[in-house]
Amino acid sequence: MDEQLNHAPCGFLTLSEDGFIIEINQTLLRILNYSQDSLIEQHVNSILTVPARMFLQFYFFPLVKLENRVEEMYISLETSKREEIPVLINAVSKRVKERTVLDCIIIPMRKRNEYENELLLAKKETEQALKAKHKAITELETTLKKLEIQKEELLELNQQNQKYKIETKKELELARIIQETLLTNPINNDKVQMEVFYNASGELSGDIYGIYQIDQYRYGIILLDVMGHGISSALITMTLHSLFQRLISAGLPVDLVMKELDSHLHKLFHNNEEARHYSTAIFLLIDTESQKIDYINAGHPPALWQDPDGAQYELCSTAPPLGTFEGVVFETKNFTYRKGGRLLLYTDGVDPLASNYLAPLLRKTVSLPLYKLKEEILLYLNNEKNVYHKSDDESFILVDLK
Incomplete structure (x- = not known):
């Protein structure tokens, strides 16, 4: 591996067709806190979280085999200290010396996740504040007459729901019996x-x-x-x-x-x-x-x-x-x-x-x-x-x- 690629600002590794690590650059080794000797010829599962292992098995490898490439797939790596690191992975398959290998570029996403979580939190707090304000306005505008009308409607709806619930339960039980048969x-x-x-x-x-x-x-x-x-x-x-x-x-x-x-x-x-x-x-x-x-x-x-x-x-x-x-x-x-x-x-x-x-x-x-x-x-x-x-x-x- 040349020096520029070895110390590139993103991770790089080459996998065999069945998922064993052939090459890995120093950038990714530093992120994962591993030495090169400890990962070369090891299966890629050794640096993946359990959900990521399943994801690669069921989707990544079949997709590479079908389309010869994968773009911006989101997975999580696991460091030697069991720390989870979210990353984007891009991969392409190629033939080298009469065998198929996968070249993968890996970009850590930790900062982006933090920003997105902050935005989601702010959005959630704003929505809760708006809901509270709307609820207060609605309670002030509601009249006793409207409440009585709603009460009657709810009682009628509850009776209908109870009937529907009983009928649905019978139908689901019949469907379960048919399915098991x-x-x-x-x-x-x-x-x-x-x-x-x-x-x-x-x-x-x-x-x-x-x-x-x-x-x-x-x-x-x-x-x-x-x-x-x-x-x-x-x-x-x-x-x-x-x-x-x-x-x-x-x-x-x-x-x-x-x-x-x-x-x-x-x-x-x-x-x-x-x-x-x-x-x-x-x-x-x-x-x-x-x-x-x-x-x-x-x-x-x-x-x-x-x-x-x-x-x-x-x-x-x-x-x-x-x-x-x-x-x-x-x-x-x-x-x-x-x-x-x-x-x-x-x-x-x-x-x-x-x-x-x-x-x-x-x-x-x-x-x-x-x-x-x-x-x-x-x-x-x-x-x-x-x-x-x-x-x-x-x-x-x-x-x-x-």
């Missing part, structure tokens, strides 16, 4: 053994899954998480279900199934960008005769595969979430397995990053039967709710391949 049962035979868990954070859920035996040897497993967890998300899961049930049961290839689901979401919101929803998804096609698994991960938390000896592999994101970008090419990944391996698929309500809890638990319980592992995960989820009061849809699928 769509969920397929786990398959257990001499080839595979499965356990599933599904829990909506409210009446309806944005999570949905499907498990299908296609023929004597092939099994299709799909898990999706539609943005949000309200009525709109639940309706979208139902339309996706009818589509993927037909496609997977017909034994279509993994990439074609994901392409059709992506096209379906784009068509749903073709004329209404404000209502657009996206969905993360992971689909696996298991062939027990050839002992091979084909899969595509569209922005979903990485599934975990564990060999019989305990070695683990992450089935990381290979494409952006469904419904985000037009013209995405879905590339099928695959691997062969040995009998006795274990697979775990989950949504981010269970664990946003599998490395936090699920991976160590899977490794520790390699000898336990599936139902015992399921009990351990549920115990963890209950403890998390008691500590952090989490409220999110939760789904996971456990598979043993015999």
Whole structure:
């Protein structure tokens, strides 16, 4: 790296295609309080906050792969002292010595954030003052007669609301029953053994899954998480279900199934960008005769595969979430397995990053039967709710391949 770039007034680093640091200038090392030796050949996750790691995995790398560049993306870095530093990142991919690398310019935004926070605070104080003044004027102008009229209107409205609330609750309960009826049962035979868990954070859920035996040897497993967890998300899961049930049961290839689901979401919101929803998804096609698994991960938390000896592999994101970008090419990944391996698929309500809890638990319980592992995960989820009061849809699928 030349001297001018090494001491430029902004950060600079070069990443490999899979996110490992190849070069980093002194300016960025000084900002992060690291030495060069401690970061070279380390993964970029080592200088990112947890939300930034997820953001780069689900959006930054897929976007660079799709468009060969990223402009003014806002993320947060983490110094060696665990200090969070907001930055803007610009990146471009290029070919160097027959491999693809990413050159990144990083601009700290600490001062700008301080100014924006001061402006927002001043705006909030002004709005509160105006609201207080308006309220005082309104109270002075309100007459006793008007209050009585409003009181009668409110009583009538309250009665209508109570009736609507009861009717809505019944309709939501019916919708919840229909949604849960769509969920397929786990398959257990001499080839595979499965356990599933599904829990909506409210009446309806944005999570949905499907498990299908296609023929004597092939099994299709799909898990999706539609943005949000309200009525709109639940309706979208139902339309996706009818589509993927037909496609997977017909034994279509993994990439074609994901392409059709992506096209379906784009068509749903073709004329209404404000209502657009996206969905993360992971689909696996298991062939027990050839002992091979084909899969595509569209922005979903990485599934975990564990060999019989305990070695683990992450089935990381290979494409952006469904419904985000037009013209995405879905590339099928695959691997062969040995009998006795274990697979775990989950949504981010269970664990946003599998490395936090699920991976160590899977490794520790390699000898336990599936139902015992399921009990351990549920115990963890209950403890998390008691500590952090989490409220999110939760789904996971456990598979043993015999």
